[in-house]
Amino acid sequence: MKEVSIHVGQRIRLYRKTKNLTIETFAGMIHKSKATVSKYENGDISIDIETLFTIAQALGVPVNQLIDYEEIGEEKGEKGEIIKHNLSKSKYYMYFYDGRRSRIARNVIEVQDGGEDSGVFSANMYASLEDLSNYYQCKLLYHGTMRKGDTFINFNFENQNNKVERMFMYAINSFNNGGRMEGLCCCLSTQPILPACFKFLMVSDILEETDDLKEKLKVSKEDIRLLKKMNMFVVSDHA
Structure with missing residues (x-):
């Protein structure tokens, strides 16, 4: 083959x-x-x-x-067209707002199927993408695991170029609610290199990058109110 x-x-x-x-x-x-x-x-x-x-x-x-080959299957769509889909992996699109560059940052997360019994799945994150359809041209690559529970889901990634950097993502498991999930990501930022935490939105389909999406990803007045009240940065399931 x-x-x-x-x-x-x-x-x-x-x-x-x-x-x-x-x-x-x-x-x-x-x-x-x-x-x-x-x-x-x-x-x-x-x-x-x-x-x-x-x-x-x-x-x-x-x-x-290196050998995590993706088995591709085919099925007919409603109009008789051939639709190709991955039989061995699930793909998600992760967005956050990069205030340093005043733009939405695009990322792809691939999750390897096969961890249903333990709830732990192997995962890759292709970060800082210009083109979501060509995610092998990523600027940063992370490898790690996804742990999926009934209520929460988390990712634990390691930067493949800088083993010092770890990325941790935690969110309410709400893929059944319109295929969207909102959460928090903790990692090291670049330029400057500092510990950072920001909101993200993860979806199963590519989103149109509108002003509404940009505002949803920015820190809101409600986020600041909760931060002052609780002395911690939290997000609720309102994606």
């Missing part, structure tokens, strides 16, 4: 770029030529298991993060 080789190659390129490694530097680390690495990343040639583990070690990631 060439699709598997293409997927693995995309993952290798993603993690290599996240580590700010050139093809030449990375090729030297795994004792391969630049041409061979390029063929790996383009999915032109398959990778033997020993080399795959060598690549994972050089990138500082578990090998399963």
